[in-house]
Amino acid sequence: MASVDPTLGPLIREAAAQLRRLLEVEAQETPLVPWQRPPAVPIAVTAPEAIPPSHRSAAVPRRPGDPLPLLHPHEAAGLAEDLPSLERQVQQCTRCDLHRSRTHAVFGEGSTDRPRILFVGEGPGQEEDRTGRPFVGPAGQLLDRMILAMGLTRDQCYIANVVKCRPPGNATPLPDQRGACRPYLMRQIEILRPRLIIALGAVAADVLLGRPDAVARLRAKVHRLGGIPLVVTYHPAAMLRNPEYKKPAWEDLKLAMRQWTEPGSRD
Numbered sequence: 001m002a003s004v005d006p007t008l009g010p011l012i013r014e015a016a017a018q019l020r021r022l023l024e025v026e027a028q029e030t031p032l033v034p035w036q037r038p039p040a041v042p043i044a045v046t047a048p049e050a051i052p053p054s055h056r057s058a059a060v061p062r063r064p065g066d067p068l069p070l071l072h073p074h075e076a077a078g079l080a081e082d083l084p085s086l087e088r089q090v091q092q093c094t095r096c097d098l099h100r101s102r103t104h105a106v107f108g109e110g111s112t113d114r115p116r117i118l119f120v121g122e123g124p125g126q127e128e129d130r131t132g133r134p135f136v137g138p139a140g141q142l143l144d145r146m147i148l149a150m151g152l153t154r155d156q157c158y159i160a161n162v163v164k165c166r167p168p169g170n171a172t173p174l175p176d177q178r179g180a181c182r183p184y185l186m187r188q189i190e191i192l193r194p195r196l197i198i199a200l201g202a203v204a205a206d207v208l209l210g211r212p213d214a215v216a217r218l219r220a221k222v223h224r225l226g227g228i229p230l231v232v233t234y235h236p237a238a239m240l241r242n243p244e245y246k247k248p249a250w251e252d253l254k255l256a257m258r259q260w261t262e263p264g265s266r267d
């Protein structure tokens with residue numbers, strides 16, 4: 001069993017203090033009590049764990065600590081095995097009708113070497129479609145503040161979306177659009193090998209966990225995707241529309257931070 005890095009204690013306490021300060025400013029609520037380690041929570045084992053070995057893709061070379069393969073062979077067929085090639089495939093993709101109205105496909109960006117956190121949102125908005133970068137509008141600014149409050153920088157994380165092309169009018173991606181784009185996201189996860197995944201909103205949680213459910217029912221617990229801890233919380237855009245979501249979201253971020261101290265989560 002891996003030992004816990006003793007230098008993490010002060011870092012965690014400082015990050016928790018930053019979270020607390022940010023929450024007090026953001027939510028303008030009464031100050032929180034000092035942060036305490038949350039109680040142990042049950043781990044929900046989800047569908048991708050159940051892919052039988054005979055059906056797992058072996059396309060991406062396996063290394064110690066890799067997540068389990070996340071794609072069935074028929075989903076993995078023809079998919080690139082490295083990020084630059086996969087991005088080129090996405091830029092040329094016509095798998096669903098969203099390619100017709102896109103200006104840029106938004107592949108994702110950030111650390112490509114075992115990022116501390118992979119954030120997964122729903123889909124590009126207008127500004128993301130214009131620039132080709134994820135989370136650059138108001139919701140992206142809030143996400144940046146959330147990352148800073150966790151004691152990290154954006155370039156220590158990776159940010160992606162369920163669908164890579166903007167749904168017209170910022171509509172919720174349809175099931176066939178999500179299904180068409182899902183293999184790209186799963187292959188990104190296989191290649192990136194993130195230490196932790198945070199699903200932002202119900203659409204991301206549905207695609208990652210195969211559980212079409214409300215965020216309120218999926219948050220505040222640790223799921224797993226191919227062995228990677230996964231926490232569900234509210235999408236920053238939803239927090240901007242509903243400030244009451246901010247407090248539970250900070251609780252989810254604290255739960256996520258706790259995973260870094262779990263044995264085996266930082267290798």
Ligand code: SF4
Pocket residue numbers: 090093094095096097098099105163164165177180181
């Ligand atoms: S949303 Fe995904 S599947 Fe659809 S065209 Fe864009 S990259 Fe392809």
